[in-house]
Amino acid sequence: xxxxxxxxxxxxxxxLRNRILTTLLLVAIYRFGTYVVLPGIDPKALTALQEQTRGxxxxxxxxxxxxxxxxxxxxxxxxxxxxxxxxxxxLLAIAVxxxxxMQREGESGRKKINxxxxxxxxxxxxxxxxxYLINLSVQLKAVDASLPAxxxxxxxxxxxxxxxxxxxxxxxxxxxDKGIGNGISFIILVGIIARLPHSLFQEFISRTTDKTGxxxxxxxxxxxxxxxxxxxxxLVQGVRKVPVQxxxxxxxxxxxxxxxxxxxLKVNAANVMPIIFAQAIMFIPISIVGFSNSENTSHFWxxxxxxxxxxxxxxxxxxxxxFTYFYTAITINPTQMADDLKRNNxxxxxxxxxxxxxxxLDSIMDRITLPGAFFLALVAxxxxxxxxxxxxMEFSQFFGGTSLLILVGVxxxxxxxxxxxLLMRHYDxxxxxxxxxxxxxxxxxx
Numbered sequence: 015x016x017x018x019x020x021x022x023x024x025x026x027x028x029x030l031r032n033r034i035l036t037t038l039l040l041v042a043i044y045r046f047g048t049y050v051v052l053p054g055i056d057p058k059a060l061t062a063l064q065e066q067t068r069g070x071x072x073x074x075x076x077x078x079x080x081x082x083x084x085x086x087x088x089x090x091x092x093x094x095x096x097x098x099x100x101x102x103x104x105l106l107a108i109a110v111x112x113x114x115x116m117q118r119e120g121e122s123g124r125k126k127i128n129x130x131x132x133x134x135x136x137x138x139x140x141x142x143x144x145x146y147l148i149n150l151s152v153q154l155k156a157v158d159a160s161l162p163a164x165x166x167x168x169x170x171x172x173x174x175x176x177x178x179x180x181x182x183x184x185x186x187x188x189x190x191d192k193g194i195g196n197g198i199s200f201i202i203l204v205g206i207i208a209r210l211p212h213s214l215f216q217e218f219i220s221r222t223t224d225k226t227g228x229x230x231x232x233x234x235x236x237x238x239x240x241x242x243x244x245x246x247x248x249l250v251q252g253v254r255k256v257p258v259q260x261x262x263x264x265x266x267x268x269x270x271x272x273x274x275x276x277x278x279l280k281v282n283a284a285n286v287m288p289i290i291f292a293q294a295i296m297f298i299p300i301s302i303v304g305f306s307n308s309e310n311t312s313h314f315w316x317x318x319x320x321x322x323x324x325x326x327x328x329x330x331x332x333x334x335x336x337f338t339y340f341y342t343a344i345t346i347n348p349t350q351m352a353d354d355l356k357r358n359n360x361x362x363x364x365x366x367x368x369x370x371x372x373x374x375l376d377s378i379m380d381r382i383t384l385p386g387a388f389f390l391a392l393v394a395x396x397x398x399x400x401x402x403x404x405x406x407m408e409f410s411q412f413f414g415g416t417s418l419l420i421l422v423g424v425x426x427x428x429x430x431x432x433x434x435x436l437l438m439r440h441y442d443x444x445x446x447x448x449x450x451x452x453x454x455x456x457x458x459x460x
Contacts, residue, residue, distance in 0.1 A: 023436060030194075030435040037193035040185050041204050047089045047178065048082035048208075052171050055086050055150075059159035063150060068407055074293065077417055080205030086150060088178040091142055093201050096183050099134040101287070103127055108344050132183075139179055143172030195431045196424060203424040206417050213408040220406055235405060242396060242413055246422040249389055252281035254382045256375070260360045275360075279378060281386040283346055286419045288337035288387075289394045293416070296330055322398045331391035338387035348375035393419065 025031055051057050067076040067084040076083040079092030107113045107127065116123040147168055151161045161167065182201060189197030221232040255276040321327070352371040354360075361367045365374045396414030401407065411417055 020436075024432065027435055027439055030432065033192065033194050037189050037200070040189055040193060041200075044089070044182060044185055044201060044204065045080065045208065047181070048080045048087050049085060050088050052086050052088060052090070052174060054162040054167060054171075056159060057085070059154055059157050060084065060086055062153040062156040073407075073411065074416065077209055077411065078202055078205050080208045082205075088174050089182055090146060091139055091175045091179045092205070093179065093182050093186065093198060095138040095142060095179055096131070096135045096198070099131045099138055101290075102134060103131045105344070132180075135183070136176060136180070139176035140172060143175045144168055146175065147171055194428055196427050199420070199424045200428065202420055203428075206421050209408065210412060213406070213412065217406050217409040231404075239413060242393070242418065243422060245389070246393060246414075246418050247426070249282050249386065249393065250285075250419065250423050250426065252386065253278040254281065254378060255279075256378065257363060258355060258360050259363050260358065277351065277375075279346075279375075279382060281382050282338075282390055283379075283383070283386075284338045284341035284390075285423070286416045287341050288334045288390060289416045289419070291337045291341075292330055292333035292394070295333060296326070322401045327395045327398050331395055334391040334394050335387040338390055339383060342379065342383050346379060348372045348379065351375055 024034070051060075063086065064084040067073050075092070075094060078094055079087075079089060081087075082089040082092060103113070107117045113127070116126055119126075147161065154160055183198070186197035186201045189195070189200055191197075194200075217235070218232055221235075222229060255278055258275050258277055260275070349372050352368060352375065355362070355371060356367040362371055362374060365371050393414045394416075397410045400410035400413040405413065412421075
């Protein structure tokens with residue numbers, strides 16, 4: 015079989031074999047840490063916290079942390095504070111001139127930005143740690159339990175969780191350097207996949223024992239899930255190639271340029287960021303209701319508490335479309351692309367260099383971003399349709415949203431890394447039909 019032959023080829027390459035084994039070892043360390051409970055907390059009293067993380071934004075946070083959030087683990091805060099800090103630094107690099115200059119300094123500027131990102135991550139962790147403990151205290155009271163009293167417990171637990179998150183960051187960097195790459199994304203992928211077997215088994219048991227459709231309905235769910243995954247792959251890989259012609263230059267006896275290349279413009283250049291921004295905003299009504307008297311809550315706010323309701327998903331989808339255009343506008347700079355083409359004697363056939371090229375690239379981005387934004391919004395609200403169709407809350411999270419897009423994107427990137435090693439050593443790739451494309455939309459390594 016071709017699959018067995020591919021595994022043998024992977025095992026023959028010593029460097030690739032060592033990288034895979036190193037990645038598995040680091041992932042095992044990470045998974046072990048998600049079950050190490052904070053000192054002074056009784057694991058048996060966490061039932062209310064685990065119930066709280068079965069739905070909503072907290073379910074997403076718990077999924078990204080691999081269950082560490084609901085386990086009150088030393089890794090409870092997960093890798094998301096670093097992701098948040100990275101987003102802030104990325105926005106600063108676009109809006110603040112000093113950070114723009116730092117970004118143009120090459121490797122030295124990148125190191126400075128990474129250092130500032132770590133500092134900001136620590137600041138976020140020191141803020142989120144006490145907040146997490148306050149929520150944990152409320153949940154423990156629901157089961158007649160409590161946190162250890164004293165200011166020292168709050169300080170020590172916050173330091174432990176902050177150190178745990180920074181250790182996860184270190185593991186991710188080691189996976190990038192010594193493993194198969196994409197360390198931070200791979201850590202998130204492991205957290206998502208860790209919940210898949212249990213959710214799948216529970217869904218199978220529910221369908222076959224509760225008279226809710228039986229095995230036929232379960233198989234239909236699997237078929238629909240495969241279709242959704244196929245659509246997510248198209249969304250992740252979709253690009254629009256713009257042809258670019260480079261003018262010929264003769265320097266001495268050598269000729270430069272004259273070749274035609276392509277600019278790959280992604281259909282979904284914003285990736286999952288619009289969903290993350292929109293989910294953060296949709297969490298505001300839940301927070302408002304949580305701090306108010308639920309008996310006096312108006313129907314306006316309660317409508318946004320139901321993540322399977324029409325208004326919740328309608329507003330959620332609109333926000334995703336708007337944030338897709340916003341994030342694409344601040345990450346894709348047609349003016350700079352046009353200037354770079356002009357500086358390197360390149361031009362788009364039939365389009366004048368300079369301002370006309372910028373306008374042409376703008377128009378293309380507008381046309382390809384619209385269907386990408388609508389498709390991204392559809393993928394984001396698919397879990398709500400799955401819940402309406404009777405899919406369990408935990409398993410419905412795999413039918414769309416951030417988790418599915420991250421899962422598909424990281425798996426494609428990882429397979430692309432492995433295939434690059436195989437082709438470099440003159441082995442066949444993973445597929446007969448062609449090269450695997452990652453999130454960049456190109457064939458090269460991510």
